[in-house]
Amino acid sequence: MTASTPSPIPATVIGGYLGAGKTTLVNHLLRTANGLRLAVLVNEFGALPIDDDLIIAREDNLISLAGGCVCCSFGSDLMAALMDLSQLSPPPERVLIEASGVAMPGAIAASVDLLTAYAVDGVLVLADSETVRARADDPFMGDTIRRQLGEADLILLSKCDVPAPADLAATEAWLASEALTAAVVPMTATTPPPRAVLFDLAAPAPWRHGGTDTLGHDQAYDSLILTPPPALDADAVADALAARPHGILRAKGVLPSARHGGLAALQMVGARLRVEPLAGGAPRHSGQVVVIGLRGQLDRPALEALFPAPLSSAS
């Protein structure tokens, strides 16, 4: 590996059983890419209703979309499709992999991580709030559904406006009782979580005040900026954040790292933690970590106690 090796393309795996809303979410992300060159990999184009006016060109297994996004059907060979995709010029800025309904999203993530061109950013598993409990008891598919949920970093509990409130509460209680490592994010078809929660959280920067611009004015989430002591290593910060759930859905920061000999990017989604050499040579604001949680779910006192240094609230 040489210094000119391009930084790995972040990849997000989107799993979950049929009907849980994977395709709806992927379509939403494509429509709202806003200039981010997304590449979406789907098993097949069959159920993907991409608006015609977005399509620039269509080949057998590759659809080019306005704004530089592409959508690719990988058929039998996801790994080959990923290797091909990384050769595109310019390469995509981010890859979303829509797993098939029976695929194990954690296994896909482990495999994607084998490819040096990619770095897995998170495993999102959708669960239909109305049907997931019944599915989990299906004699054929039940163990598959449970394994999928068990491999998630974030569980996106979809269609939360459909079941009666008591049923939804029961489903949430059931998920909590399943001892899953993932945090659960409720959503509906019209209120998907913001990109900052799903995959696109920006590190704190001096010209950006807190997390408000990444979260917009979304009332469903809170964010906090943590400022660990300047000498504290990124790995130590990561350990501290991971020690308890704290209600964190996602965290990102740029911190000093002895292991990487300089600055490192800390990223956390659910229980997945990565501390990696900082990509790109541009000087970056360092020393802070932004964390996002569901409104009212971030354990502020505990987080404040972690790094009792100056703390600024962004919400």
Place this chain on the structure above:
Amino acid sequence: MTETVVYAAREIITMNPSRPVASHVAVRDGRILGVGSLAELAGWGDHRLDTRFADKILMPGLVEGHSHVMEGTFWSYAYCGYFDRMDPNGKIWPGAKTMAAALDRLADAEAALADPTQPLTAWSLDPIYYDNVRCTRADLDAISPSRPIGVLHASGHIMNVNSRALELAGMLRAGVNHPGIPLGADGLPTGELKGPEAMAPVSPHVGFDRDALAADEPGLRRFARLCVRQGVTTAADLASMLPDAAVEMMTRVTGEADFPARIVSLRRLHGIAPEEIVARALALRARSTERLRLGIIKIVADGSIQGFSARLRWPGYYNGAPNGLWYVTPEQLAETFERALAAGVQIHIHTNGDQATELVLDTMAASLAKVPAPDHRFTLQHCQLADRAQFRRMAALGMCVNLFANHHYYWGDEHRRLTVGPERAERMNACASALDYGVPMAIHSDAPVTPLGPLFTAWCAVNRLTASGHLQGAEERIGIADSLHAITLGAAHTLKLDGEIGSIEVGKRADFAILEADPRTVAPGELKDIAVWGTVQGGRVFSAAEI
């Protein structure tokens, strides 16, 4: 007027109950004009009498109901399997009986490569037979530190590679975290890669090129020569993605005047929606030719038993391994079944574990209730763990089965010891049960997973011996006559070709297997040792000695 040739034989086994044996067969225009005595056949008029088979036994051309043309591709790689195996040239490669012998074979193959950058590609390693001694990248580095080396295991699910191959794939590094990639004491991968995803980054660097595998013209030719050596005149290729380029190549090559086999290539349901694949199957069917038959769909429901990825019913794996993986959802299965039944398209479904078989049976029952379709012949492929209740349901639903008789020999000991335990191992590939309930049945090799050779497959079903010589499931043995039916008409039936091939009778294709001994009268243990002279395919004579 085209020529009529009458072949004289020591005996012709017709598989046609109304005229089970004969001394002569007349061929015109690649088809069987008549079967009987010379005097009877002379009634058709002028003919040329060909006596070259006068001391041979003629059978219907053998039908391999589940193989992969890829076997032909693999013979461009170094063979390092445990068992003796015949290549397309007829050379028998002796099995490597120790890991050291397998490594020696690799070293020989390496020495024969001129270009120092060319990868060394090998196949059919099977550490099960070496007390599970694992091959490491150090072993392969000793053969070449500079040339990438990839050795695929017999199962096709595991590959060993050397350091150079890992390096080229960017995987010779610390921090690799993948369930299919064991790490050594140094924190680096040992070079063993389990599962297609673990192998994928390395495969292109060690010669397992997916594009070449998808449409390998020399491989297709080699496969067909192997067919001649094994008496096979029709072989099913299960399955391919069948992109247009592959269909064009296969159409051209199989259409050549001296191409000696009929290939039935199935399109796999993968990366294509149910609605699209049924339309694609109909379009492919319309492109069928005499020697390339298209239009059947294959669906893979679960994984493999020895890979612990098959879906088992309770109580699951004997060694406590977690249940396997689904490769299709019940919803996809149901939609594809219903659309295919409505369109008259046939489907073959890979199920290894009995839970996968159960799901297919449940789905089939529901789909047929919605879309009744007589004589659909949907076929369960492998179906290794089915119990008698499941065979009863197959019969009731009009399904066929193609059992993996060879597997019982090659992995039966593993199944008894490790995967399913002694009791279920005895009912694996239960040919007698299938026949008891009248399920139309074929038996297969799944080449290259095991060697192509229907007479060997018949031997497996008749004797039910494992590689260690253990008689496993004596009650599920079948007779020689039933085994011969399974490798001719039985397999033809599963491909909806039994009206054209599978027996020697008037009007059918002139497809014969030319044998040196009579399989009906040899000792059951000698079925696999019957020498094959060659074939007649569509009236064209192919001698194994000259192919």
